[in-house]
Amino acid sequence: MIGAYVLGGLPEDQRTGLLAHMDGCPGCRADAAELGKVARALETVDPERPAAEAPPPHLYRAVFSRIEAEGLHAVRSRRRIRVAGLVAAAALLIVVAALTFRSGGEVIDFASVPRGVVASAVLDETSAGMEVHLEVEGLEPGTYGVWMEGYGGDRLPAGTFEVADAGVVEGDFLAGWRRDECRALGVTRLGGEDVLVQELPHVSG
Numbered sequence: 254m255i256g257a258y259v260l261g262g263l264p265e266d267q268r269t270g271l272l273a274h275m276d277g278c279p280g281c282r283a284d285a286a287e288l289g290k291v292a293r294a295l296e297t298v299d300p301e302r303p304a305a306e307a308p309p310p311h312l313y314r315a316v317f318s319r320i321e322a323e324g325l326h327a328v329r330s331r332r333r334i335r336v337a338g339l340v341a342a343a344a345l346l347i348v349v350a351a352l353t354f355r356s357g358g359e360v361i362d363f364a365s366v367p368r369g370v371v372a373s374a375v376l377d378e379t380s381a382g383m384e385v386h387l388e389v390e391g392l393e394p395g396t397y398g399v400w401m402e403g404y405g406g407d408r409l410p411a412g413t414f415e416v417a418d419a420g421v422v423e424g425d426f427l428a429g430w431r432r433d434e435c436r437a438l439g440v441t442r443l444g445g446e447d448v449l450v451q452e453l454p455h456v457s458g
């Protein structure tokens with residue numbers, strides 16, 4: 254756009270955008286200043302009366318070797334900018350992932366629960382494995398085991414808890430697996446049946 258801008262041929266809306274960009278971009282300001290000199294020199298040229306003399310041969314070579322060098326430089330800068338953009342994007346992803354896992358963790362809603370039971374869990378991946386923060390209300394009195402299920406169907410115990418009455422139970426449990434190894438989360442009444450089973454969204458390791 255800078256070429257059209259210095260020649261006064263850029264539409265108003267694009268001109269406003271370019272000016273706003275150049276405000277914060279020294280590179281484009283320098284390009285505009287450089288091209289501005291050319292634009293002013295062009296004003297002195299009469300297209301009806303081309304130069305009487307042919308340009309000297311060395312000028313052709315000088316101009317084109319310069320264009321070649323500038324072209325290579327431009328390709329290199331574009332690549333640098335692309336790499337810098339990728340690095341910035343990757344850094345942003347890491348920050349987002351860190352925040353997701355640190356503050357709050359992964360919230361799991363139990364899609365189907367026994368009548369009168371309310372349950373929710375928050376998963377946090379720690380260096381020791383999956384930490385399960387569980388909140389359950391309305392379970393029958395008894396002893397319950399929390400587990401995580403792997404993709405092979407095997408269950409890894411994460412701890413047990415007691416329910417004395419139908420109050421709220423809240424506790425932290427730990428299963429020594431990585432998140433990507435876990436297919437489901439559940440609670441089983443010891444010596445009885447599963448009371449809570451929730452399949453987890455698949456994550457890749």
Ligand SMILES: [Zn+2]
Nearest residue numbers: 274278280281
């Ligand atoms: Zn710029």
